[in-house]
Amino acid sequence: xxxxxxxxGLSALLFVIGLVGVMTRRNLIVMLMSIELMLNAVNLAFVGxxxxxxxxxxxxxxxxxxxQVFVLTVIAVAAAEVAVGLGIVISMFRNRDSVNIDDVSxxxx
Amino acid sequence: MSVPFVLFYIxxxxxxxxxxxxxxxxxxxxxxxxxxxxxxxxxxxxYVLLAAxxxxxxxxxxxxxxxxxxxxxVVMLLNLRSDEFLPARQRWMKFAGALLGVFLLVEGxxxxxxxxxxxxxxxxxxxxRLLGLSLYTDYLLIVEVISLLLTAAIVGALILAKRExx
Numbered sequence: 001x002x003x004x005x006x007x008x009g010l011s012a013l014l015f016v017i018g019l020v021g022v023m024t025r026r027n028l029i030v031m032l033m034s035i036e037l038m039l040n041a042v043n044l045a046f047v048g049x050x051x052x053x054x055x056x057x058x059x060x061x062x063x064x065x066x067x068q069v070f071v072l073t074v075i076a077v078a079a080a081e082v083a084v085g086l087g088i089v090i091s092m093f094r095n096r097d098s099v100n101i102d103d104v105s106x107x108x109x
Numbered sequence: 110m111s112v113p114f115v116l117f118y119i120x121x122x123x124x125x126x127x128x129x130x131x132x133x134x135x136x137x138x139x140x141x142x143x144x145x146x147x148x149x150x151x152x153x154x155x156y157v158l159l160a161a162x163x164x165x166x167x168x169x170x171x172x173x174x175x176x177x178x179x180x181x182x183v184v185m186l187l188n189l190r191s192d193e194f195l196p197a198r199q200r201w202m203k204f205a206g207a208l209l210g211v212f213l214l215v216e217g218x219x220x221x222x223x224x225x226x227x228x229x230x231x232x233x234x235x236x237x238r239l240l241g242l243s244l245y246t247d248y249l250l251i252v253e254v255i256s257l258l259l260t261a262a263i264v265g266a267l268i269l270a271k272r273e274x275x
Contacts, residue, residue: 002117002158005224010121010155012216014128014148016209021132023202029138029184030131033145036176037128040152043168051159051227054234063231065243068164069251072244075171076255080262082176086183087269093187094272 007048015041028092028099032085039078043071113158120158123151138184142177149173160235 014037021034050067089099096103127147134141149172156165233239244252 001111001226002113002155003224004159004227005220006117006121007155007159009216009220010124012213013125016213017125017128017132019209023205025132025135027138027189029180029189030141033141033180034132036145036172037131037148040149040172043164044152044155047156047159047161047164050161052225054160054228054230063234063239065235065240068161068235068240069243069248071161071164072167072240073251073255075167076259079171079176080258082179083262083266084269086179087266089183090186090270099187099189 002051004048004052007051008045011041011045011048013041014038014044026100026102028089028101029086031101032082032089035085036078036082039074043074046071046074117155117158120151120154124148124155127151138189139181142180142184145180146173146177149177160230162235163237163240164235 018034018037018041021037022031025031025034046067050065054063056062056064056066092104093099124147127144131141131144131148134144149168153165153168153173156162156168
């Protein structure tokens with residue numbers, strides 16, 4: 001029997017690790033990877049809650065996989081985000097010869 | 110102490126340690142990407158323990174297969190110098206860190222009080238049949254929107270990575 005509450009705790013921990021990665025690292029690729037980690041933490045919470053309520057909010061007796069449908073949605077959105085984000089990384093490296101975000105502070109207030 | 114119980118903690122420890130290794134490794138970005146693979150695969154193991162079999166398979170295929178390989182490809186394509194942590198320059202970073210610490214503390218205290226027994230699983234939970242039925246009946250609109258989004262992402266990535274736009 002899997003402790004579902006601890007799954008939610010693990011999800012919070014992974015989310016915070018990803019957030020710290022985004023805040024402290026200056027390498028754009030590692031920041032993108034940390035964002036992936038945060039999305040994965042959310043996916044873990046979705047799957048855990050779906051395991052805790054496998055029959056949906058009403059509990060009609062039939063299996064309800066709404067949480068896992070949302071997980072598939074998040075995975076697809078993450079794939080699109082990585083494609084566009086790495087495109088931005090490549091064009092930034094081409095223009096600035098660096099992936100350090102301190103070199104692209106033109107839009108900073 | 111049953112086998113899934115122990116397995117869950119092994120996978121959880123693996124996921125946390127490799128996630129920490131990912132953000133703390135400032136020398137070698139390739140090693141950082143490899144740590145991300147370990148996190149993704151151990152999360153897939155946790156999905157199997159939570160009876161989300163199809164999601165676990167897709168997690169390994171999409172994250173462990175496609176996304177991480179894309180990261181690796183870009184890291185090897187670009188010639189990366191090692192970077193280091195800079196001291197926090199904004200004052201609000203300290204408050205943000207304190208807030209995150211309080212958040213984790215509250216979550217940890219909440220977990221000390223034991224856990225709920227998950228209910229018994231209905232027939233076919235987590236398999237491809239029910240998930241497919243759900244995707245193509247109740248959530249058909251989401252599938253269509255995602256197909257549009259992926260098309261837009263492909264076009265956007267092509268244009269961004271192109272050398273000259275004519």
